[in-house]
Amino acid sequence: MSGLNLKLSLFFFLSCVLGIVSAQLSSDFYATSCPLALTTIKAAVASAVLQEARMGASLLRLHFHDCFVQGCDASILLDDTSTFTGEKTAFQNVNSVRGYDVIDNIKYQLEVSCPGVVSCADIVAVAARDSVVALGGPSWTVQLGRRDSTTASLSSANSDLPAPSLDLSALITVFANKGFTAKEMVALSGAHTIGKSQCANFRTRIYNETNIDSSYAKTLEGICPSVGGDSNLTNFDPTTPDSFDNAYFKNLLGNKGLLHSDQQLFNGGSTDSQVTAYSDNLASFRDDFAYAMIKMGNLNPLVGSNGQIRTNCRKVN
Known part of the structure; x- marks a missing residue:
């Protein structure tokens, strides 16, 4: 390769790298x-979780449900209008995903101190991390x-x-479609060490499946009748639900996974180990x-001149 061609190749390479x-x-x-952005988010999340521990799990789930659809772009926060249909x-998501008001509160505070600067998508990502930390979990650097x-x-x-009805092979596929390995899928599923689920999500498991601890199933039957009570809640983790x-x-080792999809992770399959x-x-x-959460936070973000910084997380500017 000539010196000129080598310089041109190097130029284009560096241009690509710098562009990336x-x-x-x-x-x-x-x-x-907005130097106070992270401390503002942390304080608001800590306050919300202190009032209701379940909110920590809800804010974590909000981030997950945002990133798995279109990427981490706060699309889940958009309200329906007469001319727009969102994801709620x-x-x-419907009657299940929550935490919108907490995000609204944080956004309001940041719009006062740093108007038009901090994105709703970043607020959701940081709030998820701070929620895990507030409940005794690991921290990670949010990009x-x-x-x-x-x-x-x-x-x-x-x-x-x-x-919640997916079998192991389907779970692996759903996460693989987003670039996650089966190991990362299991790690992310560990988020169910906190939070609650509605009766409608686990009724079929407790009344129809055999790979469930009998005493655990009996306890759940008292919360979730065979008919009715769809919105009745119980903890994913019956032992330390807020930790x-x-x-x-x-x-899971004791067949005490709440959802069908939970117990699939330990049911004689490839993820048992x-x-x-x-x-x-x-x-x-x-x-x-923590590693998997960093990876999830990098799912197709809008950067540069793409998208916008919403002043109200529930609607486009």
């Missing part, structure tokens, strides 16, 4: 434009600089979010969960 780098997120994105009425979408997809929300630990995996490993090693689960 400029489009990436960074941990100090708001360091000068998707099968896995920032996402922008908010002006669109949403009800159809993608209905097709891309995992349902982000590895009890979820220990429960990973569940066992996490049940034995809390540190390993914490590390892998």
